[in-house]
Amino acid sequence: MIHVQNREIVVPGQLIAEGNYRHLEGSYREGNKIYSAVVGLADVKGDRVRVIPLQGRYIPHVGDLVIGVVIDNHSSGWILDINSPYTANLFVSELVHRKVDLNKEDISKFLSIGDVVLASVKEVDEYMRVLLETPGRGMGKIKGGKLVEISPAKIPRVLGRKGSMLKVIESKTGCTLAVGQNGRIIIWGKDPERVNLAVEAILMIEREAHTSGLTDRVSLMLEKQREGGI
Numbered sequence: 240m241i242h243v244q245n246r247e248i249v250v251p252g253q254l255i256a257e258g259n260y261r262h263l264e265g266s267y268r269e270g271n272k273i274y275s276a277v278v279g280l281a282d283v284k285g286d287r288v289r290v291i292p293l294q295g296r297y298i299p300h301v302g303d304l305v306i307g308v309v310i311d312n313h314s315s316g317w318i319l320d321i322n323s324p325y326t327a328n329l330f331v332s333e334l335v336h337r338k339v340d341l342n343k344e345d346i347s348k349f350l351s352i353g354d355v356v357l358a359s360v361k362e363v364d365e366y367m368r369v370l371l372e373t374p375g376r377g378m379g380k381i382k383g384g385k386l387v388e389i390s391p392a393k394i395p396r397v398l399g400r401k402g403s404m405l406k407v408i409e410s411k412t413g414c415t416l417a418v419g420q421n422g423r424i425i426i427w428g429k430d431p432e433r434v435n436l437a438v439e440a441i442l443m444i445e446r447e448a449h450t451s452g453l454t455d456r457v458s459l460m461l462e463k464q465r466e467g468g469i
Contacts, residue, residue: 265290297391297421306423327369391422411461
């Protein structure tokens, strides 16, 4: 039996379902009852129950795309702030994809403190030591663009199902976005007004992430702004 409506806001300890359901992230089971573990949106699909958090810090997982900021260096790489309780380590070999003679090369020519990096989480150990890599095209040091930071919990809404929301923002503004699972987004665009419009759309998503029909409303807002001369 389900005790809440789908996409209803729930609080920790609130009864969501009882019976033969599978509880996923954001929920826990006691006996045959499933409760919310966080403040978030109840999401019930078939026999699966989960709660999508509305707030919370980013917890790294292997494979996540993240946008980090260099805050320190060491003999073989850099320490990055990834908008998490945990920092991340990026070795120079993972950035330049070749062996580097650390006795002969000055790695400061590759990255400096304050640089922004697009990377992937390669490893997270039991002590939450995070290793990054930059395996894909366009990854590594980011040049240009506007950095926006929102709650990591809202990133799935910025992406949308199968990237639907992201496609709307990019197609309506003409901008290109890189979306990190850690709540950071980089926006590139030739027209500053279009970039600001993309920022406005992202902030609208963050404010209204708990509501339904959001993709259509964002699309309508962008259309109106574009018709207004932007």
